[in-house]
Each structure stands twice: as structure tokens, then as C-alpha cells.
Amino acid sequence: MRGVKAWGANAAAFALPFVVLAAVWETVARMGVFPAKLFPDLETVARTFVDLASSGILWQHAEGTLIRLVAGFLLAATIGVVLGILMGRYRLAEDVLLPLVSFGFPLPGLAYAPLFVLWFGLGDVPAVLLVAVASSFTIIINTWKGVKAVKPIWIRAAESMGAPEAKLFRVVILPAALPYVITGLRLGLAQAWRILVAVEMLMSVSRGLGWAIFGAQQFLNTDVMLSSIAVIGAIGVLLEKQVFERVERYTVVRWGMISA
């Protein structure tokens, strides 16, 4: 019984800021600072949300966005981890690639989005490629750092015990570098997520939450825009809580590497 009560108090504490926020929103909406079309009251937004959700339009957009996110991220993870490991293990790869990577890393992916449109046209291909390129730099840099951070004494110990390169890599370097790699993947996925929505606005994909927002802007459908943003926020929270934290718990924390 006390557990239920404590849970109730927690839920109330969690809900309070949103209630206050909703009240402020509603007041602004009803005061008419902005026209109702641009700043709809919450009832309208909720009704639109339910409409879009029950007719399935919202889920179609969300599905398009998620597929693009997964495709782009997998591509980025493959490129990033491979290049990062090469750079960490081989001096030559490091010296040659590091200047290019350091220049590409702070470059906002959106800055080359228009170029990708010119090169690859509109639609899914450039969107996925752009997300992949933009999020790969973080993964490269973290993987590279992780491989560099492997204690040389572990490598030397394994070598003197006669481990061949392949085994050395599998048994020593990979597990030791993994916390960094996972951090890199996590940051990479977050970056892919942040950029994807904007990319969808520029690439006019057929379905996607970013495109839904952008399309709704043309018709002043602020309620549609807010519904899409709500779904974007929900997916973002899910990614953070369900994917990242879980991956971390199942791998590095379990192997006791997080404090290493």
C-alpha cells in the first residue's frame, strides 16, 4: 500500500511540470497573442494527434523515419568502426586519415546536404547516405581513441604468449576498446537522430516525420507539426532509455569494463 502511495507521489511530481507547461500554453493560446491557426489550443492538438494516430498516417511517417535512421546508422557504424580500428592499429592509416577526419568531424552534416541532393537526387538514397556520413565521424574518433587506449602491456603480454594478430584482436583489443566503441556508437546514433529530421525536410522523402513537419508548414497546420514533434520526442526518449542504456548494461557494465 505504501508502495502504491509513493508511486502516486512520484507520478504526481513527474506530471506537475507538464501540467504547469500545459496551463501556460493554453493561456497563451487563448490570449490570442498568435492567431489560433499558428498557436492552437491543446484540445485541437490532442484531437489532431488522435486523428493522425488512429488513421495511421503518423505511424507511416514514423516508420519511414526509423527505417532511414537504422539504415544510415548501420552504414555509419560499419564505416566508423572499421576506419577507427585501422587508424588505431596502423600508424600509416592514422597519419593519412586523421587530418581528413578532423576536418570532417566539426563540419555540420546539413552543410553538405544540398550537395548530396545535387549528386544523388532527392529521396531516400541521399538521406541515408548523409545520415551515415554525418554520424560516422563520431564513431571513427571514438573507436580510434579506444584502440589507442588499450594498455600496451596487455598487447605485449598477449604477443609474448604467442597470440596471432587475429586472436590478439579478438581477445584483447576488441574487448578493451569496446567501452569507447559503444560510447561512439551511442553518440553516433544520437547525432544521426538529430540530423535525420532536418535531412528529411531538405530531401523531400516520401514518408518521414521531418517531412511531415515541413509539409504541414506549407498549409499552416501547426497542430500537425506539434503532433509530429511529439512523436519525435517520444522516439528520442525511447532511443535514449531503451536502446542506449540497455546496450550499455548488457555489454560494458556486465563485463566490468566501465570503470576500467
Next chain:
Amino acid sequence: MITRNRISRAAFWRGAAGVIAAVVVWEAFARSGYFSRALTPPVEAVLAILWQTLADGSMVQHALYTLGRVLLGIALACVIAIPLGMLMGRVRAVERFFLPVVSVLMPIPSLAWVPLFVLWFGIGNVATILVVIYAASFPMIFNVWTGVRAVDPLWLRAGTVMGADRRALFRKVLWPAALPFVITGLRLSFGRAWIAVVGGELLASPEWGLGKAIFDAKEFLNTEMMLAALIVIGGFGLMFERVVFQALENRTVARWGMVAAARR
């Protein structure tokens, strides 16, 4: 972020070779005619337009507008985020109230708001700067909040015992101890703001700005201008990361011997 203690001469030449190789590959690709020349201009065309726009001042003006928006946005974000993060770290009620809101708003990409901001505030500066503020605030709030909570309670108690009042405690203990986190927050904020400003300029089309320059150039298939603007954007990003933040860190936290705390 990428720091190397010493760059050997061999490493430098290999790096230069990498850059040259990339340029040569580009040049070969550009001249192969696989894409039309309008889409992949040769290097000299890019450098020519870079030089030309720098000389007539238009690139400088684009860059200044972009930089101004980033700096103004970050400054305003700091004004909001640092006090809020501090309060969240120190006052339980504030933390309980704001943490849910922050955790729900943070994963929403700032650029998702651009079309909405454009409807509310029109195209141009206001919408662009608002996006920058949105993008820059959350890393700052989060880092300051973490930093304040990471202050060793023993230091606070020691300060109190030695008779420090609230102001002294804040100025002499809390602020310096949290500063490495504030600087990390500033770095992350800059990274986010830099992305947001380019996206904001693409979508909210203010009059000037590097993002706007790229977008306008695309309308006229002016690929060399797009690449030139891209080089300027990359150059600024690299400069801020390497020069400005490195110097800031060296002057403050490294000097006070607090970097170990920042890197923890």
C-alpha cells in the same frame, strides 16, 4: 578533442599526403566527367571562387553573420542554462520540476522546431537564433547540473565550517569546481549550435549566412560556391575546436589542475 602531444615530421608529411591524395582523387573524379562539371567542379574552380568571394567581402559577410548568430545564441543559451543548471543541481525542488521537462525536450532535434519557429516569428534572424539557443541550451543545462552535483560535499562542508557565506561558497568553491563541466558544456553547445545555425539558415532563410550561401548556390547549380562555403564552415569549426576551446581549457581548468576532474 583530438589532441596529439607531439606531431612528428613523418606524421605531418603522411597527413599532408592524405590530404593531397584526397584532392587528387577528387580532381580525377571531377575531370573524368562521370558527373557533369557543374556538379563536381575541379579544385581550382573552388579555390578561385573562394578567393573571389573572400576578396569582394561577400564570403566574409556570410561568415560574420553565421558567427554572430552562433555567438549570440550561445550567449543567450548560457544566460538561461547556467543559472538553471546550477539551481537544478543545488535545489531539490527545482530539479524535480525541471528535470522531466528537460529530459523530454532534449531528445527533440532542434531543427524539428524550425518550421514552427518560422510560422511564429517569420523567416529570418529570430527563428534562426531561437534554434541556436534551443540547440545550445540542453548540453549546457545537463553539464552544469552534473558539474554542480559532482562537487565534493566535503569541500562544501569545509567551506561552510570555515565561515564562508553563500556568496563566497559559490564563488570560491562551487563555481571553480563545476567549471570543467561548464567548459565541456560550452564545447558541446558550440558543436550543436554550429549544426543548428547551418540548418536554421537553410530552412529559415535569413538574408546572410554560410548556410544560406550554400542553399542559394544550390538553386543556381553553383557547386563551386557550395564547396567554398563548406570549406569556410569546416575551417571555422576546426578553429573553434582546436584553438578557442583548447586555449580556454589551458587558461582555466588545466591551470588550476582540474582537468583530471573534467576528463573523469
